[in-house]
Amino acid sequence: MAKTSKNIRNICLLGHSGSGKTTFAETMLFEAGAIPRKGTIEGKNTVSDFTNIEKDRGNSVFSTLMHAHWKDSKINIIDTPGLDDFIGEVVSSLKVADTGVILINASQGVEVSTELVWEYVDQFSTPAMFVINQMDHEKADYDSALEQMKSRFGNKVLPIQYPINQGEGFNKIVDALRMTMYVFPDGGGKPEKQDIPESEMPRAQELHNLLVEAAAENEEGLMEKFFENGTLNEEDLATGLTIALANQQIYPVFICSSERNMGSGRIMGFINDIAPSPVDRSATKLAEGDDLAVDSSGPKSLFIYKSMSEPQVGMVSYFKVFSGTLNSGEDLINQQNQNTERFNQIFVSNGKIRSNVDSLLAGDLGATVKLKNSQTNHSLSEKGKTIIVEPITFPLDKIRVAVRPPGKNEMEKLMKALNQIADEDPTLKVEQSATLKQTLLHGQGQLHLDLIKYRIEKVNGITMEYDRPKIAYRETITAKADESYRHKKQSGGSGQFAEVHLRIEPYYEGMADPADLTVRNSEVEFLPWGGKLVFLWCIVGGSIDAKYSNAIKKGIMNKMEEGPLTGSNCQNIRVSIYDGKMHSVDSNDMAFMLAATQAFKSAFQQARPQLMEPIYDVSILCSDEVMGDIMSDLQSRRAIIQGIEAEGHYQKIKAKVPLAEMYKYSSTLRSLSQGRAKFSRIFSEYVSVTPDLQKTLVQNASMEVVES
Ligand SMILES: Nc1nc2c(ncn2[C@@H]2O[C@H](COP(=O)(O)OP(=O)(O)OP(=O)(O)O)[C@@H](O)[C@H]2O)c(=O)[nH]1
Ligand SMILES: [Mg+2]
Missing domain, CATH: 3.30.230.10 (Ribosomal Protein S5; domain 2)
Incomplete structure (x- = not known):
């Protein structure tokens, strides 16, 4: 348990799929002694990717709460999926994280999902730091990755570390904050500290000076000391950097090889020394517009950021204590429906392994089971206090599909199972459309909907088929x-x-x-x-x-x-x-x-009757080299291109596209771009269809009537 709220660090691992978040989390847990053996993605035995679907796919699908103790801190680590179909997990994790740790693949630089998570980090004003991972990769290119990060995210991106020998022989890191060089043994782990070689001193010193300036800049007292002495002592430097990081004035950059276990210890050291605790963040916004201070002797209030059912266990609710101290056995009142919930057991967790704790302080993350009437986005607080934490706004759905009705008996079971998944996953919407006479699922992408089918078949034992959804013409x-x-x-x-x-x-x-x-x-x-x-x-x-x-x-x-x-x-x-x-x-x-x-x-x-069809505003973020293919595909979908804007290294295409042409678009885009493009869409308007199309649609409709 954390000693005080100030000793808690809540970090959330973010980044493109394959950047190495899950492997990095595993390395941190291992380095901190939280696990005896380091699992791997290939070995299907990491703490974070513990569900069958994640093991099958080799990708994270759910956010996972883990924790490790490092020096004085209890570090809560939330690993998130990088595939944008599961962006809802990122958004909910950011609600409770105090620092976003954005992983960059050293051989790829800034990727499309890096941009996407950056948008959320920016929107939520979450302090953030970067870790350039896979420094051991044969194509690792630190300079080019850093340059892309600076050009995309600005000059607040400040390197603390750089490699001496990136690529396959990687084992040396220069640290410009500590002014030390770390040299790792073959198997990784604890590095030897060495003096920075003479030839590297000018570069290291220059970076060090930039860090000192950034630390001094954000606090008047420190600024004065800096002018007086030309530098800051270690303690003042740490204070200044915490303020700068907490206020998003700097985005420090670290490097690492998660696979070889090189660099994660120092990153945890920085998180312990410098990363803001929940207390250092600005107060939590409440739904009514008031603020709630993170205070372990304040009124008890917690917020459920995630719910997930587990076989044999039932629903597990993950929450952050935003204020007060929660003790096991206590009753809290659900602020959304006024039901009383008893917290018979409270847990800290490392993936599927949960351990009982007696209490959790303000700022800490934990889990409980068997809540009766509480779901994601609900606030619970002690009797007599009305404290409602501002709920998470989940991203709008991007694709839809119809569910082919199974037998009559099965349909009822299927709807029950689907509604239960939708309760857990706010990015899934289940709609029984009377107009279209179809049951529709609205989700984030084909993978998201495939996962729902997988769960229904594997967990609920119901066979489920998808159909093309009908269009609501007017x-x-x-x-x-x-x-x-x-x-x-x-x-x-x-x-x-x-x-x-x-x-x-x-x-x-x-x-x-x-x-x-x-x-x-x-x-x-x-x-x-x-x-x-x-x-x-x-x-x-x-x-x-x-x-x-x-x-x-x-x-x-x-x-x-x-x-x-x-x-x-x-x-x-x-x-x-x-x-x-x-x-x-x-x-x-x-x-x-x-x-x-x-x-x-x-x-x-x-x-002179006229048929009208729904048109969506579609916005696609993609890299230059795949833009041509995406554009010609859009043209074949009767899209009207509204404009193309450069966004960092990416292009943003805006187009108006008929919904009828968007079927399975997320899979098409993924294969057209090899995962280097993302899209979002929002309903725009109804527009008249062409006479030819109208004729076809009227004919099809009359045939349907005859058939049915
Ligand atoms: N060479 C090398 N490979 C790495 C490193 N870190 C991770 N990998 C490999 O990269 C692949 C992806 O790693 P993951 O940890 O699953 O990446 P992720 O960011 O969690 O991916 P998603 O869960 O899909 O978002 C795996 O095969 C890892 O073994 C590293 O530091 N060096
Ligand atoms: Mg992962």
Whole structure:
């Protein structure tokens, strides 16, 4: 257990897939003595990638909480996945981390996911440091990686270390903060400290001076000392660097070979000495706009940043104690639903291995099991205190897929399992679309959805197939049309009679009342699927009693819900009811409803109907060499390119793309770019489809009706 909140460090490992985060975490745990043997990705035995899917894939899929003790600190380490399908895990981890440790692959430099995590680090104002990993790689290129980092992330990127012999023979690190050279034995581990060679002194000294200046710059007292003495003593240097790091004034750079176990000890030393503790961060933002100080004697308050069910265990809730001290056996009140939850057991964890602890101080991370009504993003606090930590905003979904319904019995089980996964994973949305008559999953990418299928099949034992999702088209009209319909039925004694005369027109904001009709009553319906129906009652002389107006409107709404062209929702139409006939005995609501539906339907067909399709704003970040392929693929998807901007070493393409052309886009993009491109999308608008496409879609829809 941490001695005080000041002794806690919460770090989160970030970076492109394959940069070596999981291996780095393993090395830190091993160096700190938290594990007796160092596992490897290839050996499928790392602490962090403990789930079967991670072992199968050789990639992290979930964020994993680990911890190690180094000197005075308890360092909580959250390893995150680098594949952007699992970006939700990064976002939730950043909510509770106090320092982001961004790994750079020495042979690759800044990669697309490095940019992506940087955007989040920047957005959350998380202090961050870099580790250039894989210095032993034959193609390791420190200078080029550093140059890319500086040009992309700015001059606050300050190297603390550089290699003497990068590549296969790598074993020497010059440390410009300690002004020492570390020389590692063959198997890595504890290095020998040596003097920096004479030839390297000018470079090391120059870097050292930059660090001293950066440390002095952010605190007035230190600035004065610096001017007086021309330097800072070790203690002042550490204080100044902590302030600079905590305020995102510097982004220090370390180097390492996780595989050979060279350099992680010194990085933990820096985290112990310099990285901000939870107390050094600015106070936590509460949902109401107030601040909450990290104080272990303050009111008890914690926040669940992640929930994950485990076989035989059930739901494990991972949380940060934002204030107060949590003791096992205590009750807290869920602030979202007011339920009382008992924390019978609290744990610290190293992957799947959990150990019981008696208490956790403000700032610490831990886990518990068997909470009854609490999920990710919920705050819990002691009785009588209303403390709601600002919830995590998860990224919008990027792709969707339909679930092919299994047998009737299975469907219920499947929905239950899917909803349970969605409870754990806020980046998955399950939608039962009445309009499309499909169950849709919305997620972050093909891999994300493949993982859901894997879990459903392996864990829940339900076979699951994906289908192409339907598109929610919209129908409207582009011309005016008048139509009438008489509904008449004679069966036995009483009959049914109604006659409706109506006019339909394309509706637009601010349009004038029809000049040739007398509007008695005007109603505006805001349609649940967007757009409007404006309903004008223009009956003069009592040809239809006003009591039938609701039934007539209902008849029109029914057809607007399942439009005449393709069965899609209709929108932005004005209907004027101006004449008709009724019968004193045979007329009723049902008759008028049916007559209105038919009149509307035939008027619609004559009013030059137009089908509209959803268009998304798509933004793609990619490297130069894959841009050409991505652009020509976009053109084949009826995309309209809006612009291309340089963003660091990358290009950002902005385009408007029909949703119908986005099916499986995440897999296409991944293979087109070999993983060197990311995309996001957001709904933009409905746009008319071309006459040719309309013809095809109407034909397809009529065939579907015949088939079903
Ligand atoms: N040569 C060399 N290989 C390394 C080093 N660190 C990691 N690797 C290898 O790089 C590969 C990817 O390592 P991981 O630790 O899984 O990378 P990651 O960043 O966790 O990847 P994701 O979980 O997919 O985000 C593995 O084969 C590691 O053995 C290193 O320092 N040197
Ligand atoms: Mg990993």
